[in-house]
Amino acid sequence: MGYFLGLITVLIALWLGLSWDYSLKPVIASLGAVSIVLSAVLAYRFDILDREGSPYGRLIQLMGYWLWLIVEIFKANWVVIKACLRSTLDINPALVKVKTGCESDLARTVFANSITLTPGTVSVEIEGDKILVHALYEEAAGPGAFDEMDRRSREASDGRRKS
Amino acid sequence: MTEVMEFWNAFRPALGSALVLVGAVLAVIGTVGVLRFPDFYTRLHAASVTDTAAATLAIVGMALLAPSLAIVVKLAVVWLFLFLTGPTSSHALANAAHTAGLQPMIGRLGEDDGGSQ
Amino acid sequence: MIGVAALALIIAIALMLVRALSGPTLYDRVLAVNSLGTKIILLLGVIGFLTGRPDFLDISILYALINFVATIAILKFFRYRSFQVSLTRRDRGGSQ
Known part of the structure; x- marks a missing residue:
């Protein structure tokens, strides 16, 4: 679960850094949310959410x-x-x-x-x-x-x- | 303090352009190495100059030229991707060549036996 | 000065194309294409700054990702002659 939260945090940071859009317009923000959730679910399904996949603790x-x-x-x-x-x-x-x-x-x-x-x-x-x-x-x-x-x-x- | 900031603001574009230029020249040097070195494994070393030093210097130079913080973040992401994927693809190449049975040249090589392969 | 840097990168790309076309083995060609990709990423950024449109950086991020995937895909295809093979060590009976 910790790895999952770490991945989500990093994905949110990446999306905000790339789009540089803090106004949170509904359309753009929902597209971002959908892509973040999709990436996280795919990472879970691919079984790469382990110590190597998200070594944010270190x-x-x-x-x-x-x-x-x-x-x-x-x-x-x-x-x-x-x-x-x-x-x-x-x-x-x-x-x-x-x-x-x-x-x-x-x-x-x-x-x-x-x-x-x-x-x-x-x-x-x-x-x-x-x-x-x-x-x-x-x-x-x-x-x-x-x-x-x-x-x-x-x-x-x-x-x-x-x- | 404001004088320092003024000096920095005037100096920043020049330093940034110079770093970008140095990075581009390093890319040319790496390419010359790739053209000169005698076999695949040694060419891999020359190519990694471009992947590391040239990319770092050019991206730092571009970050100094950047008008806003958003650009700097994007440049940082490009740099991070290059540094995470570069060694992976180099290792994949070397491993594939080694598995396929490509033998490296071993021992001191001069100009005589180089370039013929 | 940025223009000179772009010119130098174009020269490097042209020289690397020579290696990609003449490289004696397959791996030389893949190496040349991979290194070409790195230089194109830098050139895209430089062009963005040259024309005052740093939006080019988005394209270079995309290019970095596609370049990596393409290299791995080419190597995988020439090693197994198929994309339908797992790359992990699990299926080879390793200890991982």
Whole structure:
């Protein structure tokens, strides 16, 4: 039920933000209400209203993680931009297996998406607690390179119960 | 305080246009990388420059140019969608290519063995 | 300056079309089309500001959604040759 209310709140906020119509004229407001209720009912019917589908309880932690991730993304971008512009091609691609300590599906999704979002590394496949990562530079994906991201995504989505 | 606000209001459009321009140039750089890199997996990295840095800089620049808050909210929604769907489609592409048996090139690559594939 | 940015984005789109047309594998083409979509989203926003009609942003939101769905749909079709397959791991006997 909490997930349902969270989804409804987010949908209302999204509708108000996009339409920017607070006058609540009957026609427009009823169209908005119908679309919000329809989306919520469809989400319930699709059975995606669980911890992954609406992780609003950990929104603040996830936002903090996101701010850290944006800085990392810009640092990693610089490397890839230099690789694109160098007059002679000089790259060292590698496939590595990264072991993750994330246990819940949400934490694993956040971790794998962060790896993909950082330019220079792409998560190719997830098997159990190992993630196959393709990296543009082998040095950037060496042992321990993802430890901090792993720890932070685990703390952001699961809390600090286990260190 | 009003002087600071006046300076900011005069400076804002210039900063916004400059950020949009930097974002567009980064998009061109990412495209050049996609054209130059030798195999599919490395091209994926170059394309993600466009998806992340170029999109962020251009959208922040447009938000600085925006006349009203409604526009800023819409830009934020575009940015959020790009950041949520971008890694998902990148991962889907990489996973599909890997499942189909496309082998990545491994090891240090110079100009000699690049570009031929 | 915004005009120059729009021009740069158009150049990037044209270059990306080269990769989409010449890409040796299917995945290169899908990647090029997906990246093309991102640039078109940015270009729509820039055009909106260039012409003083930020309503173009609504179109770019829609484009972002359709671009994502199209990429996933193409990949799903070429993997299973059908849209009538569930993408979740449940039906493959996984642990999820």
